[in-house]
C-alpha cells in the first residue's frame with residue numbers, strides 16, 4: 276500500500292476559536308486528517324506529523340530548513356508523496372523553498388485554508404483531500420513543489436495569494452494553474468520543472484536578504500538605511516523593473532557591495548531587459564549590475580537569493596540561476 280506523509284505547520288486550516296475571540300493554530304495533523312470526508316476510504320496509508328503550530332507570518336527560514344529535512348526524511352523512508360499543511364499568508368514562499376531544496380520527482384504538495392475549521396463552508400477539508408490526491412498522482416511527479424487550493428494545482432514558481440479572504444485567493448497569474456481537480460481526481464497540463472536544487476542548511480537562516488518595494492516619490496532613504504543590515508537585496512521595482520531617477524546612484528552603490536536582484540512589484544510578468552532607456556529604467560539598472568529576476572515576483576526572488584547566498588554562489592552563478600526563471 277502506498278504511503279502519503281502529512282506534515283502540519285499550522286495556519287488557518289489548523290485554527291480554533293479562543294475564548295477571547297479570534298482563532299489561533301491549535302489543531303494537530305491527526306485532527307486535520309480526521310475532518311476530511313473520504314480520506315479513510317482511499318486505498319493508502321496516511322501518516323501524520325505536526326512539525327509546527329504557527330500562523331504563517333511567523334514562519335522563518337530556520338523553520339523551512341527543518342521542514343525541508345522532514346520532507347526529505349519522509350521521502351527517504353518510502354512515502355510516495357508529502358503533503359504540507361501551512362498558513363496561506365506565506366505558503367507561496369515556503370512552496371518555492373521546498374521546490375528548490377527537495378530533490379527528486381516525488382510530489383511535495385502544500386495546502387491550507389482561507390476559512391478556519393469552525394466556519395461555515397470551511398475549505399480546509401476539501402483542500403486537504405485534493406492535496407492528498409495530487410500527492411499520489413503519477414502525473415504530479417517531477418513537477419516540483421505544488422500548492423493545491425480551491426481545486427486548482429499551482430506551481431511553486433508562480434502561485435500567489437491575491438486576496439485577503441476569498442477562497443479563490445490563489446492564482447498563477449502568469450501562466451495559469453498546472454492542473455485542476457475533476458471529479459475528485461487531478462488533471463494536469465505538461466509543464467517542465469526548473470532544473471535547480473539547492474541545499475537547505477542552517478546557514479540559510481543566518482543570512483538576511485532584504486526586500487525593498489519601490490514607490491512613487493521614493494527618495495531612497497529606506498534603502499540607504501536598510502542595505503547595511505543585508506547580505507543581499509531584492510528590489511520590487513515599479514512596472515517592468517524601474518526606480519526613480521533620484522535613486523539610481525544609490526542603487527549602483529549598493530549593487531557594487533552585494534547582489535541586488537531587480538523584480539517587479541506588479542506581481543506578474545517578467546522584468547524587461549531592453550525597452551526603456553531613461554535613468555532608473557530596466558536597461559539602466561541592469562547595465563549597472565542589477566540581476567534580472569525573470570518571472571519571479573519579489574518575495575520568490577528573495578527566497579531564491581537567500582538559498583543561493585547560503586550556498587556560497589558567486590555573482591555569475593546567481594545571475595545564471597535567476598536566468599532559469601526567464
Ligand SMILES: NC(=O)C[C@H](N)C(=O)O
Pocket residue numbers: 285286287288329330331332361362363364365387388389390
Ligand atoms: N488563511 C491563513 O492560513 C492565514 C493565516 N494568517 C496564516 O497564514 O497562518
